[in-house]
Amino acid sequence: MLIAKIYVKLKRDVSDPQGFAVKGALESLGFKGADRVHVGKYFVIELADMSRDAAEVMVRQMCDKLLTNPVIEDYTFTVEQNGGEA
């Protein structure tokens, strides 16, 4: 079984109010040193048997059509054979 892991975050020049809120909360808890915080999405998709190449093509289409908003978000993904939880 293949596991696709997709990491989505806002483009660097897009305002990230959720990130600001988390940064503020970290500071109020006494954590110093977090210069900037970005909050994104993380998808883990278990794929039925198919080749890795086919999986990569499909995952890219999934990202472009549903999982991400390409206007404001960037994504990266990996496709791995089974195991290796993260």
Added chain:
Amino acid sequence: MLIAKIYVKLKRDVSDPQGFAVKGALESLGFKGADRVHVGKYFVIELADMSRDAAEVMVRQMCDKLLTNPVIEDYTFTVEQNGGEA
């Protein structure tokens, strides 16, 4: 500058309705083969100058105290030197 990347997802035996919804949406768009979908959070934190060891200790505390709910969520993280966007 150090970059911490934190990946949070629900524990495997916790119901993930958002994942079900995404799976349904993928199927309605014609994507076959997504057996299971998990939706999680992804944090990228830019840390001011500190040692990597100190950063790892701090990031773990951030996760335990604010960023994750250890009752229902698992997390992993990496701390890298600068660059290497993901």
